Amino acid sequence: MAADTQLIKDRIDIAQLIGEYVTLKKAGANWKANCPFHNEKSPSFMVHSDKQIWHCFGCGKGGDIFTFIQEMEGLEFVEALKLLAKRAGVEIDTHKSEVNQSLRNRLLEINAAAAYFFHHFLLELPAAEIAREYLVRRELKKETLVDWQIGYSADQWELLTKYLIKKGFTYEDIVASGLAIKRDGADVASGRGFYDRFRGRVMFPISDVHGNCVGFTGRVLVETENSGGKYVNTPQTLLYDKSRVLYGLHKAKIEIKAKDLVVLVEGQMDVVACHQAGMKNVVAASGTALTLEQIKLIKRYTNNIAMAFDADAAGENAGKRGIDKALEAGMQIKVIQIPAGAGKDADECLKKNPAIWFQAVNDAKGIMDWYFSVTLRNIDLNNFQQKQKSSTILITEIARLPQLVERDEWIKKLSDTLRVDLQVLREEAKKITRVGAAQKPKPEVAIPVVAPIKLPTTPLERISNELWSLLIKFPEHFGTLHPELKPAYFKGTTYESLYETATSVYTSDNKVTLERLQVIYHPIDGSPTIDILLLRPYRDLETLNTIEAKNELQQLVHRMKEEWRKKRGSEIQQALALAERTKDQEQVSNLLSELQALQ
Numbered sequence: 267m268a269a270d271t272q273l274i275k276d277r278i279d280i281a282q283l284i285g286e287y288v289t290l291k292k293a294g295a296n297w298k299a300n301c302p303f304h305n306e307k308s309p310s311f312m313v314h315s316d317k318q319i320w321h322c323f324g325c326g327k328g329g330d331i332f333t334f335i336q337e338m339e340g341l342e343f344v345e346a347l348k349l350l351a352k353r354a355g356v357e358i359d360t361h362k363s364e365v366n367q368s369l370r371n372r373l374l375e376i377n378a379a380a381a382y383f384f385h386h387f388l389l390e391l392p393a394a395e396i397a398r399e400y401l402v403r404r405e406l407k408k409e410t411l412v413d414w415q416i417g418y419s420a421d422q423w424e425l426l427t428k429y430l431i432k433k434g435f436t437y438e439d440i441v442a443s444g445l446a447i448k449r450d451g452a453d454v455a456s457g458r459g460f461y462d463r464f465r466g467r468v469m470f471p472i473s474d475v476h477g478n479c480v481g482f483t484g485r486v487l488v489e490t491e492n493s494g495g496k497y498v499n500t501p502q503t504l505l506y507d508k509s510r511v512l513y514g515l516h517k518a519k520i521e522i523k524a525k526d527l528v529v530l531v532e533g534q535m536d537v538v539a540c541h542q543a544g545m546k547n548v549v550a551a552s553g554t555a556l557t558l559e560q561i562k563l564i565k566r567y568t569n570n571i572a573m574a575f576d577a578d579a580a581g582e583n584a585g586k587r588g589i590d591k592a593l594e595a596g597m598q599i600k601v602i603q604i605p606a607g608a609g610k611d612a613d614e615c616l617k618k619n620p621a622i623w624f625q626a627v628n629d630a631k632g633i634m635d636w637y638f639s640v641t642l643r644n645i646d647l648n649n650f651q652q653k654q655k656s657s658t659i660l661i662t663e664i665a666r667l668p669q670l671v672e673r674d675e676w677i678k679k680l681s682d683t684l685r686v687d688l689q690v691l692r693e694e695a696k697k698i699t700r701v702g703a704a705q706k707p708k709p710e711v712a713i714p715v716v717a718p719i720k721l722p723t724t725p726l727e728r729i730s731n732e733l734w735s736l737l738i739k740f741p742e743h744f745g746t747l748h749p750e751l752k753p754a755y756f757k758g759t760t761y762e763s764l765y766e767t768a769t770s771v772y773t774s775d776n777k778v779t780l781e782r783l784q785v786i787y788h789p790i791d792g793s794p795t796i797d798i799l800l801l802r803p804y805r806d807l808e809t810l811n812t813i814e815a816k817n818e819l820q821q822l823v824h825r826m827k828e829e830w831r832k833k834r835g836s837e838i839q840q841a842l843a844l845a846e847r848t849k850d851q852e853q854v855s856n857l858l859s860e861l862q863a864l865q
Contacts, residue, residue, distance in 0.1 A: 270358050271332065271347065277354035280331050281315045286475075286519065287338055287566045296801055303327050303337060312801040321801050328798065345370050349476055369442070373505050376435050376443045377471075377479040383429055384417025384469040384482075394418040396487055397468050404535065405617060410542045413517075414470070419484060421466030424457075431457065444481065444500040464498060470513070470534040472499075472506065472552075475563065477516040481506035483534055483552065499552070509557040512564070513537055513550040521546035522567040529602070529627060530556070530573045536612040543616050545624065556588025561595050572630040574602040574612055589633060593666045600630035634676050637663050642683065653684050657691065658698070665699045726829045727759055733822045734761050738799040740815040744768055744778040750823050755830050760793050835864055 281290060281297050290297040290313060301311035301322040310324035321328030327337065335346040345368055351358050388394045388411065397418035401411065410416075419426065427446045431437070437454050440446040445463055452459025467484030474480050481500030486493045500506045514537040515522075522528045529548040531537060540548040551560060564571065571592060592599055608622045609615030615623040631639070641659050645652050657680060664676045677695055681688040737744060748769070756765040767787045771778050784796050794802075804810070810818065838861045845853040 270351065270356060274347070274350050274354045274356050275318050275331060277356065278331055278350060279315060280318045280320065280334075281313050283331055283353075284313055284320060284334060293803055296803075298803060301325060301327075310803075312803065314797070314801050317797050317800070319797055319801070321798050323802055341370075342368060344368055348374075349478070352478075353476070369439070370504055372435070372439050373443045373503065374478055374480075376430060376439060376445065377481070377505065379430060379433055379435070380426060380443075380445055380482070381415050381417065381469075381471040381479045383426060384419055384464075384471075385411075385415045386417075387420060388416065388418035388469075391420075393420050400468065400487055404613075406538065407542060410538060413541075414538055415479075416538075417469040417471070419462065419464040419467050419469050423461045423465065426462045426464070427460050428457075442503060444503045444506065463500075466493070467498065470538075472511055472513055473516045474505075474511060475515050475519065478505075480511065481508075483513075485534075507559075508552065508554055510559040510563075511552075512560055513552050514541070515549045515563060517541065518547050518549050519567050522549075522564075526568050527570045527572060528564055528568055530571055531612045532574070533611075533613075536574070539613040539616050540623075543620050543623075545627070548612075551588065556592055558591055558595070560588075561592050561597065565595070565597070569596065570598045570600075572600045572602050572627055574604070574626075590666055593633070594668070596668055599633040601633060601636035602626050602630045603636070634664070634667075638679070638683070647685060653686065657684055657686065657694065661691065661695045661698050665695060724833075726755070726826065726833055729822060729826045729829055730756060730759055730761050732804065733819065733826060734764065734799060735802045736804045736810075736815060736818055736822070738780070738783075738796065739804070740810075740812060740819070741768070741778040741780050741783060742812070743816050743819050745772055745776070746816070747819060747823055748772055750827065752830075754834070755826055763787075763789050763793055831864055835861065838864070 284290065284299075285297075288299040288302050288311070290299045291309070293312070295314070295316070297313040297315070298309045299311045299313075300306055300309050301324055303322065304325040306324050311320070311322045313320045318330055319328065320330075320334055329337075331350060332343060332346045335341060335350060336343060339346070339349075341349070347358065348371055388397055389408075401416070406416070427437075427440055430440050430445070437446070437448070437452075437457070437460055441448045441460070446460050447463050449459040449461070464482060464484040466488060467486050470483045470485070471479045472481040472483060481503065483500075484498045486496055486498070489496065499508065502508075513534050518528070518537075518541075525547050527547060529540065529545065531540065531548055531550050533550055533552060537548050537550045540546075551557075573589070589599060604610070604612075604615050604626050605622060608626075609618050612623060615626070637660060641656050645656055647653065660680055661677070664673050664680070667673045667676070673695070674692075677691050678688060680686070681691050737747075751765070753765065753769075756762045764787060767783065768778050771782050771786060775782065780796070787796055789795065804818075838857050842854065842857045842861070845857060
């Protein structure tokens with residue numbers, strides 16, 4: 267197992283992997299970001315590519331690529347191992363049984379096998395001719411079908427289930443994947459009572475952000491009374507939760523990050539058509555309103571969304587339900603409006619005239635501009651009731667904007683547009699905001715479980731923290747500073763053992779080097795390791811030359827000396843008061859001598 271994990275680490279750049287989840291910025295030899303595991307305003311999350319480690323100095327979490335994926339995706343180690351092995355192109359030769367015994371991994375294997383089955387059925391078997399003809403009419407190229415692994419489920423009751431059983435999967439796991447349905451009284455021994463969920467449908471595999479198939483959407487070709495609706499999705503399973511998946515994100519994420527924009531459309535065909543036409547930063551929420559979990563996924567790659575709704579009331583209403591959450595999460599939102607007669611959705615518009623769709627995306631309106639245009643179209647400004655209704659709708663949306671100045675600017679625009687006194691609208695906005703705040707349920711406070719870490723609590727500890735954050739990067743200055751660095755400064759602190767190690771190295775070698783410290787210093791008392799200290803940023807200074815570092819270190823030593831003098835002076839005063847109360851004259855004399863020397 268150790269050889270497998272090391273090979274995976276060697277093939278995966280930790281900064282590139284973590285950069286798919288958070289926005290990393292260069293910080294000297296390291297990378298920094300706001301921690302994805304706790305809320306913070308200043309970045310304390312650091313990544314070191316050479317060491318293949320990460321650490322947050324705010325919450326204390328840290329580790330390698332495996333621990334990061336475990337924390338971020340909520341996986342067990344063997345699940346993270348399999349995911350990263352696939353990414354690295356490493357065949358796991360050892361502990362296969364341990365990896366495969368995870369239910370999650372078994373379901374991934376089942377979904378992958380089903381996707382292969384559906385896809386090859388579509389491309390190769392005569393019974394799929396009806397599906398091939400349908401997809402030709404939808405103008406999908408063969409390379410697109412292959413790229414998206416689009417398939418077909420034959421209109422038969424048990425075809426897929428029998429195929430999966432022959433591949434060695436169990437009925438229980440096939441049902442758990444959502445691909446089969448179990449009737450009452452079903453018999454595992456005979457296989458009776460189990461039947462395929464998807465029959466007679468074009469199949470769209472749904473993948474997570476890593477490209478693993480977690481579920482399916484099936485589009486019926488011939489609707490009947492018993493066909494079960496135009497679209498059928500995998501039900502909620504251990505792998506598939508529709509509120510946590512965005513169709514096409516695994517293919518779109520790189521382009522989304524490059525363009526700093528995600529285009530959000532209605533359904534799978536819209537996504538596939540856009541990618542086929544060359545617009546690669548497109549995903550779909552698959553007919554559901556945008557959820558907080560989906561917004562979190564998007565925020566890994568961009569804060570900018572261009573949303574396209576179907577050109578009808580239902581499409582607009584579905585879009586609005588997700589906009590509110592996105593606005594409150596600080597997303598910048600625009601709305602794509604397809605011109606009248608150019609198609610009701612992205613797929614239809616692309617078929618009629620691709621240039622119109624591309625232009626519509628470029629011309630997307632800001633969300634409040636769109637709200638104004640939709641709400642105020644056909645309004646009679648002489649009708650008091652219409653003005654009241656429109657102002658209430660728009661002020662409610664304006665109140666969701668996170669910035670006060672932006673809110674006020676839109677209220678001014680509303681005042682000009684409706685010809686209503688500005689102060690009246692401001693009062694109305696305050697009232698709506700108060701009502702909304704009262705009705706809004708209080709969010710549950712998530713208490714993060716973090717690794718224990720000793721954070722600096724006193725001024726002396728904070729200075730010591732700064733000193734070693736810089737000194738470990740410029741250990742050649744330890745010799746110059748050593749005469750002024752007293753053991754008492756570090757007594758009982760996190761850095762006591764490091765000071766003792768550095769002093770031992772200096773006494774032996776007459777100098778201190780990073781390489782020597784890394785060989786000798788291996789704390790077992792919870793103190794930070796050399797690798798963690800190298801990750802720790804020194805204030806906000808990303809680059810310092812050796813002369814600047816020496817000056818900074820000398821100032822820190824001076825501050826440390828003064829702070830220790832104050833601390834020790836306070837301790838002596840307290841001890842002196844006790845000695846005087848107990849009439850211990852010898853102790854009083856000793857303490858007064860020490861206090862005089864200290865001053």
